[in-house]
Amino acid sequence: MILCADPKAQYISYKEEIDQVIQDVLNGNRYVLGENVEALEENFSSYIGVKHTIGVANGTDAIEISLRSLDIGPGDKVITVAHSAVATVAGIEACGAIPVIVDLEENFYTLNPDLLNQALTNDVKAVVAVHIYGQSSAMNQLLSFCNENNLFLIEDCAQAHGAVYDGKRLGSIGDIGCFSCYPTKNLGAIGDAGLITTNSSSLAKKIRMIREYGWVDRISTIKGRNSRLDELQAAILNVKLKYLDKDNQKRNVIAEKYDSLLSDHMVTPIRRPESNHVFHLYVCRLPNRNQLKKFLEEKNIFPGIHYPVPIHLQPAYHEKIKLASPLKITEQIAHEILSLPMFPELSLENVDYIIETILLFYKDYKC
Ligand SMILES: *Cc1c(COP(=O)(O)O)cnc(C)c1O
DSSP, X not given: OBOSOOHHHHHHHTHHHHHHHXXXXXXXXXXXXXXXXXXXXXXXXXXXXXXXXXXXXXXXXXXXXXXXXXXXXXXOEEEEOSSSOHHHHHHHHHTTOEEEEOXXXXXXXXXXXXXXXXXXXXXXXEEEEEOGGGOOOOHHHHHHHHHHTTOEEEEEOTTOTTOEETTEETTSSSSEEEEEOOTTSSSOOSSOOEEEEESOHHHHHHXXXXXXXXXXXXXXXXOOOBOOOBHHHHHHHHHHHTTHHHHHHHHHHHHHHHHHHHTTTSBOOOOOTTBOOOXXXXXXXXXXXXXXXXXXXXXXXXXXXXXXXXXXGSTTTTTTSEESSOOHHHHHHTTTEEEEOOOTTOOHHHHHHHHHHHHHHXXXXXX
């Protein structure tokens, strides 16, 4: 059985080291926000190239807490996309702001910067750019728009750990970077975890306060919450961070193999020239997506769909968010996208088997 993502395979790859650090944490006497969290925050800062990293409980919290640290809340609006994990919009809503949705760039499935102007009103305070599937948003255009209009730029890097745009790691370009370390992500824990990156010392200080009840010396001085990161997850992430570049490289080798044999039949991922892609997901576009998915499942290959229903069409959100433009591309691609199996431990033999099976589908169905 070949899954779309396989976090257990990654545990097995680094089992010895992971088992050891788990034992060390169990035998220590601090289980939450201790030395492993501190080490992870330092290691991740130097990896991304930022001054500060703050560990939090998950990626949704990372987005919510980042917005709160910028004093964004009820009465404010935040521009983002509907082609993402629900978490992006959930994080915006959790701080009390209203998400304003714009459509995508057709080639890259990221926020279309040409549509920002029509989404802009006085109460818009920030843009949350989602680096979907492991590829950067149009950062230069987003940065100049945000600078011209006095908006904060937050990067949703939950699918883009390690990706580089114009020589800089994603998460070091906007005001704040938000990472999820959910088990299937490029840097995945064995449970929930999140990381926030920033170069601003004052924001970092505020984010640290918000993640633990707004405390200064154990007195709540601003409104906060509990979004602490635990030592087990931090210790495991410290092990895996060492291998992140190598694992992203493996994802790229798999992607190139898929590209070379499938691009005649379907739209394979188009890379943004000024960035490298870290292939959190390898997503193709084809009209008969559902048929191919079923065909592969019969052969024990389990692709995914990220995401089948755009966020603005999901029941919990369709009345609460504001659309700034028609979401033509967002709605169109939801019917056409298919995520082929993609994880560093996927063997090249299995990649060959997946490709052969797809080619067989095209032969059988004569499409
Ligand atoms: C996974 C993900 C998140 C949120 O992460 P959680 O840790 O599950 O809260 C946010 N945005 C995107 C694009 C994601 O893929």
